[in-house]
Amino acid sequence: MSFAFSPSALRSLRADEMLLEQHRRQKLLAAPRLTGYLPKREAWDKGPTRAASAPSGPPLVCRDLVVHNALFTGDLEAVKRLFPKGAPVNLVVESRGGDMRWICRNQGLWSLTYEQELTTPLHIAAGRGFADCLRHLLRREADVTLSPGGTTALHEACEGGHGECARLLLSYGANANAVNEDGLMPLHVCTSPESLECAKHLLQFGAAANGRSLEEDDTPLHVAARHGLLDHVDLYLRYGAEVEKQNDEGQTPLNAACSEPQAPEDRERYLRVCRMLLRAGADVHTEDRDNQTPLHMACKQVNPDVVELLLRRGASVNCMCYSGDAPMHNVLKATAYKSRNQPERVVRALLNHGSIRVWPGALAKVLKYCCTSPRTIEVLLNSYDRLKITDAWSEAVPPDVFQEHRQFYESLFALKQTPRSLQHLARCKLRLLLEGRVHEAVPKLGLPTFLQNYLLLDFRDYVH
Known part of the structure; x- marks a missing residue:
């Protein structure tokens, strides 16, 4: 037309x-x-580069x-x-x-x-x-x-x-x-x-x-890590690819791998890529231009295996990015649309490594946006020794979500009139004493497995 x-x-x-x-x-x-x-x-503009026998004029x-x-x-x-x-x-x-x-x-x-x-x-x-x-x-x-x-x-x-x-x-x-x-x-x-x-x-x-792309300044290792290509990563590393090269966004290959959205079936590939990059010397503390570390991005993409790997390698659990978000904020923001990726595992790992918690006054808002993942709510609330439950909490959970997870939400809203159990208060006290060292100290206490899991905020699908 x-x-x-x-x-x-x-x-x-x-x-x-x-x-x-x-x-x-x-x-x-x-x-x-x-x-x-x-x-x-440009080579054509600068002059003929073809063989002398090549025909002249346009093809x-x-x-x-x-x-x-x-x-x-x-x-x-x-x-x-x-x-x-x-x-x-x-x-x-x-x-x-x-x-x-x-x-x-x-x-x-x-x-x-x-x-x-x-x-x-x-x-x-x-x-x-x-x-x-x-x-x-x-x-x-x-x-x-x-x-x-x-x-x-x-x-x-x-x-x-x-x-x-x-x-x-x-x-x-x-x-x-x-x-x-x-x-x-x-x-x-x-x-x-x-x-x-x-x-x-x-x-x-x-x-x-280590060739760089023109616009993003990516190396082939960036590309391979971003696409979760383990064999490519291994190949480039054997040919001398630099593991700490940063592109225009300040991302290293490890940052790039952690930043890529991942379906649950692809998480294992990205875990193996991150593990290989770390063995090759990748730094878990390297920040991009927005001061986001690999842990920030792994939490944003809700990859619990990679989060646990980074934390074991010493990633800073409370490092703030340019916008003032810690890794905990990133996973809670993504929970609503990545509930299949087990965000509760990410929240639990962060808390066991000493992550900051949500301001109690904002818990109703967190409940509103994360209510489709009750285990995420459970592990987060079990890090507090007391809760001030108001009508806003019950209003934050849509009726269909409440019916789907009725047992959990009935146990939660029952706490409006009931204090937390003595067992839970003892857990909170011990976790407070071991602040930031819960993940390594609890296994050394020689406690029965049930108690170890309880102290490490294992899931029970109700609160008490």
Whole structure:
């Protein structure tokens, strides 16, 4: 569809387009200073870098659907027939992308059309893992450095996790440290478990294990830790990746791993990644630009296994971030929408390591936002020797939540007229004497297991 714009709107659209182009050019120009490698577009601007036998002028544009179909389906026989010896192979293929953008075709007339993606036969074969087609194109002298859409065929192969394609491109001279238009090297796009072979080939062909991305200043180790890729982390560490490198946000790889949202089924992977980084020398006290430590972020993402690991390694349980939040605040804020991640375990671990508690006057508010996780409420309230329960407490629990956890909330609201039990008061007194050392002192007391668990705020699904 097309629309006619007023002169002022037209000027505004053109100004926006110029700003976007200027920003893109600035990104490309900044790459050599930050990475030491030239993006392809700048290399073209600075002068010819291809072999002397390479043809001059713009590459041919292919719109032949027969060629497109052969390439996108990986039909090797058709590719051999369409690209015989001596035939041009460095073609630019236009394909329609999924995004739409405004394009000015005539004076004052702009059209909303699908964005055209520019690629090459080499990119298509590499990105889809058609190794046989890729090998044929390379034997026909396809240029491994072409990047008409702002990325190289090697990036495409690595992003798709096609190790054999990455190996072929590298053996034919592809730059293992090439930078795409987003400022990423091939190692930065190895974000899936399937890309491990690609990462191995890249490092064997000289990829920089500590190469930095243009915008985020991430290293490959940051990327691997953020995606919970244990084998990638192990590989990069063996190739000399620096475990305490900080990106633009001040995050180390350990911070990055702890900051990533994790489904319950992924928690074990991230625990193993964090354990490996700590063994390699990662510092649990390193803060990002907002003064958040790995413990802050692990609490925010409610990963109890990682929280317990960090606390065992000496993480500061009461360190405040820039906004004034301690790790306890972070987990309580996340409990409402991460109840499947066992936030009660995080709260218990923090309290047993001497965490600050919630101001008693704010407990009704905590109850309102955390009521769907009664065990979190239980372990938090069991750290107080007395509670002042008001009508606001019962109003904070919706009727459906009350019915779902009726036994627990009836035991809680019964304390409005009843003091805490003598057993609980004795527990509070002993915990006060062992403040900050409960987790290590209680197991040494030689008490029966039941009493040890009781002192360590084990869950009973009611309060007394």
